[in-house]
Amino acid sequence: MLDKNQIAKRIAKELKDGYYVNLGIGIPTLVANFIPEGINVVLQSENGLLGIGPFPTEENVDADLINAGKQTVTMVAGSALFSSAESFAMIRGGHVDLTILGAMEVSENGDIANWKIPGKMVKGMGGAMDLVASAENIIVAMQHVNKAGESKLLKNCSLPITGLACVKKIVTELAVLEILPSGGFKLLERAPGVSVEEIKQATEGKLIIDGEVPEMDV
Amino acid sequence: MLDKNQIAKRIAKELKDGYYVNLGIGIPTLVANFIPEGINVVLQSENGLLGIGPFPTEENVDADLINAGKQTVTMVAGSALFSSAESFAMIRGGHVDLTILGAMEVSENGDIANWKIPGKMVKGMGGAMDLVASAENIIVAMQHVNKAGESKLLKNCSLPITGLACVKKIVTELAVLEILPSGGFKLLERAPGVSVEEIKQATEGKLIIDGEVPEMDV
Amino acid sequence: MINKVISGADEAVADIPDGAILMLGGFGLCGIPENCISALLRKGVKDLTCISNNAGVDDFGIGLMLKTHQVRKMISSYVGENKEFERQLLSGELEVELTPQGTLAERIRAGGAGIPAFFTPAGVGTEIAEGKEVREFEGKKYLMEKWLKADFSIIKAWKGDTAGNLIFKGTAQNFSPMMAAAGKITIAEVEELVPVGSLNPAQIHTPGIYVQRIFQGKDYEKRIEQRTVSQ
Amino acid sequence: MINKVISGADEAVADIPDGAILMLGGFGLCGIPENCISALLRKGVKDLTCISNNAGVDDFGIGLMLKTHQVRKMISSYVGENKEFERQLLSGELEVELTPQGTLAERIRAGGAGIPAFFTPAGVGTEIAEGKEVREFEGKKYLMEKWLKADFSIIKAWKGDTAGNLIFKGTAQNFSPMMAAAGKITIAEVEELVPVGSLNPAQIHTPGIYVQRIFQGKDYEKRIEQRTVSQ
Numbered sequence: 001m002l003d004k005n006q007i008a009k010r011i012a013k014e015l016k017d018g019y020y021v022n023l024g025i026g027i028p029t030l031v032a033n034f035i036p037e038g039i040n041v042v043l044q045s046e047n048g049l050l051g052i053g054p055f056p057t058e059e060n061v062d063a064d065l066i067n068a069g070k071q072t073v074t075m076v077a078g079s080a081l082f083s084s085a086e087s088f089a090m091i092r093g094g095h096v097d098l099t100i101l102g103a104m105e106v107s108e109n110g111d112i113a114n115w116k117i118p119g120k121m122v123k124g125m126g127g128a129m130d131l132v133a134s135a136e137n138i139i140v141a142m143q144h145v146n147k148a149g150e151s152k153l154l155k156n157c158s159l160p161i162t163g164l165a166c167v168k169k170i171v172t173e174l175a176v177l178e179i180l181p182s183g184g185f186k187l188l189e190r191a192p193g194v195s196v197e198e199i200k201q202a203t204e205g206k207l208i209i210d211g212e213v214p215e216m217d218v
Numbered sequence: 219m220l221d222k223n224q225i226a227k228r229i230a231k232e233l234k235d236g237y238y239v240n241l242g243i244g245i246p247t248l249v250a251n252f253i254p255e256g257i258n259v260v261l262q263s264e265n266g267l268l269g270i271g272p273f274p275t276e277e278n279v280d281a282d283l284i285n286a287g288k289q290t291v292t293m294v295a296g297s298a299l300f301s302s303a304e305s306f307a308m309i310r311g312g313h314v315d316l317t318i319l320g321a322m323e324v325s326e327n328g329d330i331a332n333w334k335i336p337g338k339m340v341k342g343m344g345g346a347m348d349l350v351a352s353a354e355n356i357i358v359a360m361q362h363v364n365k366a367g368e369s370k371l372l373k374n375c376s377l378p379i380t381g382l383a384c385v386k387k388i389v390t391e392l393a394v395l396e397i398l399p400s401g402g403f404k405l406l407e408r409a410p411g412v413s414v415e416e417i418k419q420a421t422e423g424k425l426i427i428d429g430e431v432p433e434m435d436v
Numbered sequence: 437m438i439n440k441v442i443s444g445a446d447e448a449v450a451d452i453p454d455g456a457i458l459m460l461g462g463f464g465l466c467g468i469p470e471n472c473i474s475a476l477l478r479k480g481v482k483d484l485t486c487i488s489n490n491a492g493v494d495d496f497g498i499g500l501m502l503k504t505h506q507v508r509k510m511i512s513s514y515v516g517e518n519k520e521f522e523r524q525l526l527s528g529e530l531e532v533e534l535t536p537q538g539t540l541a542e543r544i545r546a547g548g549a550g551i552p553a554f555f556t557p558a559g560v561g562t563e564i565a566e567g568k569e570v571r572e573f574e575g576k577k578y579l580m581e582k583w584l585k586a587d588f589s590i591i592k593a594w595k596g597d598t599a600g601n602l603i604f605k606g607t608a609q610n611f612s613p614m615m616a617a618a619g620k621i622t623i624a625e626v627e628e629l630v631p632v633g634s635l636n637p638a639q640i641h642t643p644g645i646y647v648q649r650i651f652q653g654k655d656y657e658k659r660i661e662q663r664t665v666s667q
Numbered sequence: 668m669i670n671k672v673i674s675g676a677d678e679a680v681a682d683i684p685d686g687a688i689l690m691l692g693g694f695g696l697c698g699i700p701e702n703c704i705s706a707l708l709r710k711g712v713k714d715l716t717c718i719s720n721n722a723g724v725d726d727f728g729i730g731l732m733l734k735t736h737q738v739r740k741m742i743s744s745y746v747g748e749n750k751e752f753e754r755q756l757l758s759g760e761l762e763v764e765l766t767p768q769g770t771l772a773e774r775i776r777a778g779g780a781g782i783p784a785f786f787t788p789a790g791v792g793t794e795i796a797e798g799k800e801v802r803e804f805e806g807k808k809y810l811m812e813k814w815l816k817a818d819f820s821i822i823k824a825w826k827g828d829t830a831g832n833l834i835f836k837g838t839a840q841n842f843s844p845m846m847a848a849a850g851k852i853t854i855a856e857v858e859e860l861v862p863v864g865s866l867n868p869a870q871i872h873t874p875g876i877y878v879q880r881i882f883q884g885k886d887y888e889k890r891i892e893q894r895t896v897s898q
Binding site: 263264265266267272273274275276279280281282283284285287288289290291299300301302303305306307309310329339340341342343344345346347348351352378379380381382 | 694695696697698720743744745746747753756757765767768769770771772773775776787788789790791792793794795825835836837838839840841842843844845872889890891892893894895896897898
Binding site for chain 1: 466609612
């Protein structure tokens with residue numbers, strides 16, 4: 001079973017040189033810590049920054065420079081600042097190469113639910129609906145099962161949808177899975193020590209196993 | 219009968235302090251030379267400049283600083299530069315207080331034709347269709363009759379339309395006329411030495427004369 | 437150039453009536469018009485519709501106006517930092533229209549740019565698509581979304597000149613440039629008011645044509661929601 | 668930051684195929700990509716669709732590509748400075764789609780911003796409304812206009828860094844920022860190529876994400892169409 005940092009580390013292997021990447025709040029944010037050597041990526045923050053740098057030192061904290069999670073950040077050399085309209089023009093126009101975000105549920109055809117739990121306080125979708133509706137390449141970082149042990153990789157999402165048929169890949173504490181264009185979670189890799197059977201048990205939606213499933217390298 | 223400069227001078231009297239103004243090519247451009255003392259207006263150029271200044275001196279000519287007529291210009295203090303999308307957002311969004319442009323024909327309900335003569339080379343509408351469709355306040359500078367002596371203030375335009383029911387006021391070599399919301403050219407002022415009868419003769423569309431028509435002061 | 441300078445926040449908001457539709461700049465607490473929010477609290481204007489990406493926190497930003505029950509409706513993308521907000525929403529005292537963040541930004545831009553409606557893929561197939569026209573272009577489905585406009589837009593910039601030209605700092609730009617254009621009356625408070633001609637025309641984020649009132653702000657607190665530091 | 672620097676104009680346009688849809692920045696001759704136009708002439712690529720506000724003059728800018736019959740179709744707002752253009756249009760060698768200038772700017776912006784269609788009042792009741800959907804919003808009529816996208820966008824900026832961030836000078840910005848976003852591949856030639864980190868992030872007009880190739884241009888002629896001077 002992977003911990004949060006290992007999930008982030010595994011996702012970081014999906015980064016390609018030259019990618020512009022939008023990282024959601026939570027585990028996705030951690031991906032920035034594991035960018036492979038020699039891979040040059042630029043992080044986009046939907047509140048208006050291309051080129052997010054590390055957190056600032058105490059002396060360099062600037063209230064006017066935050067990321068979409070409202071955390072104080074810095075800029076790398078070559079950054080650009082812009083308005084929210086320009087930022088979502090980038091997102092909606094498909095200029096961001098990869099979007100990594102969390103999810104409460106994903107369905108076997110790639111629907112994602114990550115913004116609302118009926119009966120609980122609704123906080124709002126923020127930029128999530130724009131991101132999932134626009135990105136060509138979406139990787140979801142999520143837990144395979146909820147606290148009650150129920151699968152979050154489903155036939156159909158039970159929670160209100162954020163976007164339809166948009167998730168391409170999922171990394172959980174148990175596995176790496178690809179969502180096939182024809183539907184279904186294709187099992188690509190197992191977490192170290194996790195059996196195919198355990199993944200089967202934890203997956204409610206259609207799980208596709210094609211030959212030997214390698215253990216992932218994290 | 220007014221000459222071109224007098225038409226421009228008369229139009230300049232319509233300027234109010236604080237106006238943002240877009241001046242079309244031809245006579246409208248001359249209006250800039252007659253801005254009344256104490257009246258502060260900002261000229262917008264649809265290729266991306268707010269705050270057009272006078273033509274540059276020979277040493278200050280800059281190929282990268284032109285107006286919509288492709289003439290070299292300067293900027294006044296407080297100018298702003300921007301893209302064509304932003305420029306037409308300004309125009310379309312109704313932020314420009316007054317638009318002054320030329321016309322080939324205007325109809326009694328305020329339709330304007332100023333972009334195309336069938337059978338002749340079509341040069342294109344440039345920004346004219348955006349300007350006339352968006353501006354709240356449009357003043358047209360034009361000749362009352364064409365070279366053949368035919369009226370250009372018509373019941374209906376004969377040339378292809380640039381925009382519908384948009385012209386508010388017209389200044390010609392003969393008169394100042396307002397287009398009433400209910401239709402018709404209301405005669406406001408006569409050019410020095412021009413009789414109401416002459417204006418009647420030169421106007422094909424419905425001319426509305428309400429009492430004494432004063433001679434204009436230019 | 438036209439001089440748009442006024443004395444301060446109280447004069448800026450003096451004519452905002454009860455029931456007005458306001459846009460307020462800022463992302464979280466970053467770039468919010470602190471002086472004008474204080475003046476709105478002093479004035480006590482009520483039944484406001486506030487269009488703003490967020491609703492502040494319990495004791496700062498728009499959150500303060502929620503406490504005093506001055507807000508009737510919020511149009512926002514994310515409102516999750518605020519307990520009083522939650523209480524008013526659940527009790528029905530407050531109405532909320534949630535809009536995807538990019539759609540919100542674009543609806544505001546459309547309002548300023550004279551575009552009454554446009555198509556976006558955000559929200560297709562979700563509950564925010566209810567009642568909206570769906571149309572397919574080149575094999576993909578899009579929602580029709582409409583412009584947003586305001587009676588008053590209230591924004592904060594870093595530098596501004598007396599003609600209303602504005603420059604923002606860092607990520608404090610966010611929604612403010614579009615709001616400037618979408619307000620019938622736009623009020624800009626600035627950290628530094630400079631004489632006309634001091635700003636480079638190529639570096640202006642919001643041209644003065646969009647700003648009707650500008651004043652030198654004061655006592656900026658610039659509160660930080662998530663102070664994250666590295667060693 | 669990603670390095671996008673290439674050797675020059677010939678490398679920049681090397682893979683542009685016959686029949687490609689191009690966007691070319693500039694207003695009149697102001698801000699046109701002179702180096703790339705020369706390279707397109709050398710390369711001799713044919714059957715191009717060129718989206719550009721104007722079509723150059725007889726002996727400069729896109730006008731040169733008209734002379735060599737490399738352009739099959741122009742999408743522009745104003746094409747009136749060009750005799751060869753007129754001849755080809757009347758003889759049927761050249762196809763032209765005229766679009767109001769603001770609609771052209773917004774269609775290009777929409778292409779880059781993922782907005783397939785929007786409504787504008789420009790052209791309602793005119794011949795350019797033919798075949799287009801008309802819809803009323805708040806008592807005013809609007810046309811539905813669709814996005815424009817390009818296989819290659821070719822623009823010129825004043826300064827650019829190795830990551831593709833661009834700054835324009837004066838009114839040479841015009842259509843170029845929107846074209847940068849609307850091109851699958853965007854090529855930027857710059858008067859001055861600077862190291863990454865040399866440009867102030869708040870002053871960038873076109874963020875590097877929109878630019879795939881950048882090079883240091885040379886020998887700019889910057890021809891002036893209407894040299895108007897005062898004493």
